[in-house]
Amino acid sequence: MTWNRYGATPQDGDLVQLVGLRHKHFLITLKTGGEFQTHRGVIKHDDLIGKPWGSQVFSHNGSPFFILQPSFSDLLKYTPRATQIMYPKDIGFILLSMGIGVGSTVLEAGTGSGSLTAAFANAVGDEGKVFSYDVKEATQKIAIKNLEKLGLAQRVSFKVRDIEEGFDESNVDAVFLDVPNPFDYLRQVRAAMKTGGFFGTLLPTYNQVATLINALRQADFGFIDVCEIFLRYFKAEPQRLRPTDRMVAHTGFLIFARPMIIDHSILEGAEIIAAGASADDDDDNQPPY
């Protein structure tokens, strides 16, 4: 079953979340007769199955836990992984900015930890399709296992390949490259996607961003947007409400662009495709977008 199709109570086969003391989170798949071992004691799966969601259970030695359905953010945080993950703050914005929804076809490289793969597979539904490339088979295997656990693997075609050799697909709706040098593969990207489609990437350094913008322009990509997202948490104390002391300062810069069809002999209005969303942002006469 898919990770978010839960019944009225936890059932055999459900991927559930247990939260114990010291804010420890565990993701486990329930199995009749199974046992979950923690350093705070043993919990029998049968004691969880049929228990109301959100209720408290105790391990054999009395340590308390709560049972919850995981959110997608929880899955990203608490799933074992081989590489750096993407953050929910970035993933959510990527999905909306790249027009990804039920029925979309999405290509990504590399597969990495599979966090973005899972987000895409989750969003496109059974009507859509995700194609995920990685040059490292071992890394991709971990991601496949994670996707299977979430019930999302059947929506993804995994391929082990150096993307320098190009992609098998054409006319996909959206392409996301999570590689250090996306600027080296724009020809392959264009060949795989619809013109006018959605291209995206996340890069940690300014140098990469500057190189990519240049390459995008030369490859006739337009509507280039560069942005970054900050997420700040608060201490949820109503009498002493204040932000947390520290926060993540940087995950990466998000870059989005669209492969355009440009007749360079008659190009008028070049500033149209040059303008990304930031054009709005500096225009103080616009609604505050």
Added chain:
Amino acid sequence: MTWNRYGATPQDGDLVQLVGLRHKHFLITLKTGGEFQTHRGVIKHDDLIGKPWGSQVFSHNGSPFFILQPSFSDLLKYTPRATQIMYPKDIGFILLSMGIGVGSTVLEAGTGSGSLTAAFANAVGDEGKVFSYDVKEATQKIAIKNLEKLGLAQRVSFKVRDIEEGFDESNVDAVFLDVPNPFDYLRQVRAAMKTGGFFGTLLPTYNQVATLINALRQADFGFIDVCEIFLRYFKAEPQRLRPTDRMVAHTGFLIFARPMIIDHSILEGAEIIAAGASADDDDDNQPPY
């Protein structure tokens, strides 16, 4: 058809985006024989139908436009609306944090501009369901029209009601309140949703946040998270790469919580449900999440 199911070229019935000079964006539904009037001239729909996505077209007096599929962010920005919209930076994070995916059941109030309604309907697919309440019929009618335009209306049940009276549903996966006083409706919210499910809201002021946290605790909600998201754009000039001069400083604070089943007579480990995601954020021994 649904907004994001596009063929290889624009077709009759497609909701498309035209972008003209001075970064003007227009959303139009293509109709054989139709015409689109702008202050920069007239464009015949027939000149757009079958044209490659991402290519340039000209109005009758030679003003240039590009034709694109809209992203969901574009839909949010350029759809007419009666009330304040939600921002993509917030919506994307809401979807991931509230476990919303294909097959989810989601309840929201108020409908407002329908921007969040559309995001929920987009995410839950045909297998899921959205229930959207608003006290103002006139406002909701505009939202319904927008959802119809996106091909998402059939996934939503719209209801006109003062939510003080409660909701018809029970056992929904997630509830989002976009009202100024969510703290007044937590009893109704609990009655409508699964225990352990996902509750969320967005509030502009600290005073509302503090009041809500108190009310959530009294109503046995746990895992309360409060956060805010900043989005900063950059000027995409590779030789002069820099952030834009101004940005949105505040849209609202996001609050998430889970309705728990708490046996107050035996409660041990109360700090478990007291801890939200910010607990991670201040713990510098954790991976930098």
Added chain:
Amino acid sequence: MTWNRYGATPQDGDLVQLVGLRHKHFLITLKTGGEFQTHRGVIKHDDLIGKPWGSQVFSHNGSPFFILQPSFSDLLKYTPRATQIMYPKDIGFILLSMGIGVGSTVLEAGTGSGSLTAAFANAVGDEGKVFSYDVKEATQKIAIKNLEKLGLAQRVSFKVRDIEEGFDESNVDAVFLDVPNPFDYLRQVRAAMKTGGFFGTLLPTYNQVATLINALRQADFGFIDVCEIFLRYFKAEPQRLRPTDRMVAHTGFLIFARPMIIDHSILEGAEIIAAGASADDDDDNQPPY
């Protein structure tokens, strides 16, 4: 001598900074014949005196150090302290916003770690004066010692007192309260300062800020400004230029206000004193201030 009056080379009596491996910083006062013991070996003060600033020295066992004049930020960071310090990002803004310069008279409570005391004493010069109150004598003693080390103590009058009892001064130019409940002392503050003068405070929680704004209005303070300052560092790698991974998310909210003389019987233009600097900030027709 004062901390920032250095000659061409380090001299006996100078407060200097040594920076060793693993980014360890040490502040020491040079003394002919003295020795500085670190866990990386011993350095003779005589080997530092007369050495060019910015040059490399070695401890007796060969561990490298650089000798530098400290900046004021360095003093704040590396001075031993009893309580939470103020951050340079906040202090610099406080000085400029409260009109503090050579010749100013400034009153503060509490003394705390003395970091703000030092900043005020540094700014007002010998022509100015700082009055610093604290209820805890032990805490203040540490601050006094630190100020003496910086050569700034003679510009400060330290007093041990519960400020509920009021201040000895009148007509001071600026008052800064670094206490959790500044709203309880506004009467005493007004009595000590010039009308129209500069009042400031830093508070960690929103609840305190809201309470203070109410109290300030009732006490006829106007031009109330509330703000917060974020400081983000970058990894200074020219080929991989990017922000650091984590940052301080919150130190406190800065609040500034001016004690006004208001004739409530004829008050016209009440919105004048109601408007703080944020009035500019939301006015997009203004220069981007």
Added chain:
Amino acid sequence: MTWNRYGATPQDGDLVQLVGLRHKHFLITLKTGGEFQTHRGVIKHDDLIGKPWGSQVFSHNGSPFFILQPSFSDLLKYTPRATQIMYPKDIGFILLSMGIGVGSTVLEAGTGSGSLTAAFANAVGDEGKVFSYDVKEATQKIAIKNLEKLGLAQRVSFKVRDIEEGFDESNVDAVFLDVPNPFDYLRQVRAAMKTGGFFGTLLPTYNQVATLINALRQADFGFIDVCEIFLRYFKAEPQRLRPTDRMVAHTGFLIFARPMIIDHSILEGAEIIAAGASADDDDDNQPPY
């Protein structure tokens, strides 16, 4: 007189601030018998002289104004200027990070609008000295006039020169370059300043920052710090406390460095001078600095 040496009431010769309706600020120098013309009527200087600070006055046609001493931030904001100003959020941090205090010698180029010149002159007192170079005489003249108005001009030596030709000074404590290409003048900078002294600059783009870091390293500057400062205002409404809707997203990146004496033949511990303050920031074992 100096801008911040005010008596108990406004006097002839004082630089004062009038704040009228719609948050309009005016800086005027009081003169017995003088008149101040606004589009809201005329105010006689004699009606202001001797009036309590912070009190309300009315123009001849009844429009209300409040009379205040300006803060340094007010001076920066409301002084006429030829070029882009520096922001208080940046200036305050520059002063603290560059060790500038009473008695310091500071060199800057270009003079620009004189906002930073004024801040330096204000901080160094009569015992210190500021040297300010600009290639444009006309620009510098405006700055000189502004400094005279503030009573700070006698602390500054203004010079019209292309700094490619070098500076007259040597052994200054601190050098700040506010030019687009500081990397081209590091030889001249080193010649003018103490080894181990404080170098600073503000640059708007990442490209400039990367170029500068490279040049600084080649010129044996160490302890390179790169950072940026955000300032967010709040609406000071105690019942509806919230940030303003929009804010400044970017003024520039601040870069600080120290000219070191490095014996490249014996350099050990190169990582010492490579580490700037951001080294602290990423080290989560440190106090949260």
